[in-house]
Amino acid sequence: MKVYDWLVVGAGLTGAALSYELSKAGFSVLLIEENQDSANATRFSYGGIPYWSGTSPLTTQLASEGINRYHELSAELDQDFEFRNIDLLLTIASNTNPHTTRSQYNHFAIQPQLLDVNAACELEPMINPEAISGAIHFNHAHVNPQLLVKAYLSGLSAHGGEICLDQVTGFTREGVSTLKSNYFSKNMAVCAGGIGRSLLQNAGISTRLCFTHAEVIETIPSELTLRSLVMPAVSERFILESQSSNLDEVWNYDNYEVSPPSIDVGAIQFKNRQLRIGQLSMAHTNPHLERDLKQSEISIREQVNKVLPAIASVRGSCHHCLVAFSPDSLPLIGTVAGNIAGNIAENIYLFSGFTSPFVYVPTLAKRFALSVGGNFDPLISQLSPQRFGNS
Ligand SMILES: Cc1cc2nc3c(=O)[nH]c(=O)nc-3n(C[C@H](O)[C@H](O)[C@H](O)COP(=O)(O)OP(=O)(O)OC[C@H]3O[C@@H](n4cnc5c(N)ncnc54)[C@H](O)[C@@H]3O)c2cc1C
Structure with missing residues (x-):
């Protein structure tokens, strides 16, 4: 029975970037995606990167880091995802x-x-x-969303991460159940886009997604x-x-x-x-x-x-x-308060709800991976789903 460090649900932009950064940080990662052709929000996005759109010290810092991260990623992932400037x-x-x-x-x-x-x-x-x-x-700035996801997934594989085509149907304290099997993991990250709300709700976890x-x-x-x-x-x-x-x-x-x-x-x-x-x-x-x-x-x-x-x-x-x-346009990043079989599910994380994901996801995925590796990050803690006080 293999126990992964991280199990990530969903291979859109959020899941692909997060899986890559977690595997790069040294964690064993399994990414589960239900759709072969991934007809998701990332697939149909324009792929615009509004690095000008900071409106507070937090978002201004993240937007500036976000555009810089693309320059690094172009070299790091070694794949062309059509990153360019555009009017x-x-x-x-x-x-x-x-x-x-x-x-x-x-x-x-x-x-x-x-x-x-x-x-x-x-x-x-x-x-x-x-x-x-x-x-x-x-x-x-602009990228081709599909090529960016493809580049992240190649990077994930290069770092030993695994990708599996299956549908997550529920959570346990030890991992997830899927249509085909059960997978075991110390931690789980929900990157399932709009479906994330009902997926967590079915596990008795409410969010403001x-x-x-x-x-x-x-x-x-x-x-x-x-x-x-x-x-x-x-x-x-x-x-x-x-x-x-x-x-x-x-x-x-x-x-x-x-x-x-x-x-x-x-x-x-x-x-x-x-x-x-x-x-x-x-x-x-x-x-x-x-x-x-x-x-x-x-x-x-x-x-x-x-x-x-x-x-x-x-x-x-x-x-x-x-x-x-999310209600305040900031992403929801961190553990979700929940209750599975009487135990608080501290090992279930949300990484979702980004209003401008193409600018914020690359830098926040990296920050998240470093923070769960033991480097406390005050910026990540400001984005906790628990800021709304949901139970
Ligand atoms: C027309 C349009 C234009 C846009 N333009 C921009 C833009 O210019 N800039 C910008 O920043 N944003 C833009 N966006 C928004 C952006 O595309 C999305 O917010 C972003 O792609 C969401 O990524 P995601 O990973 O959260 O979700 P998704 O891309 O939807 O990925 C979620 C994945 O989870 C999988 N999944 C769900 N449930 C399960 C399950 N139970 N088991 C396994 N897998 C599961 C799904 O199959 C899916 O592949 C645009 C959106 C649209 C529609």
């Missing part, structure tokens, strides 16, 4: 005062530039000038060229996250629409010329909710046609995933 254009709706919208960005550590319509369209000719009153411009249902169109490779990453300056998704997470009690209902669907017109093109176009977000407590993806695709294309008309009709298909977040 981020946050479009301001034509009926909105650009200066008022710009002022909403005053609290960020790195300040953006406000562009008028001409300057915005010069930077991104795909934008319809009639649809905007200006745009906010940040120097942004919330999630949105997200839908995005992935196109075939296109002859068109989108130079920048485009998103709206006022993000419906972030408004939805901040409003819906405050309604803690409703998240305990089984089948409840916390917030109706809304669409943020955004797009990114990858090196293989495929576009991801989105995104529709809604908050509903049922992670297995059946969605009409044909209808979502029509709705997304209608909205995209207003701002980025040339790409709105590029052939593609609509996909669904769950995106985890």
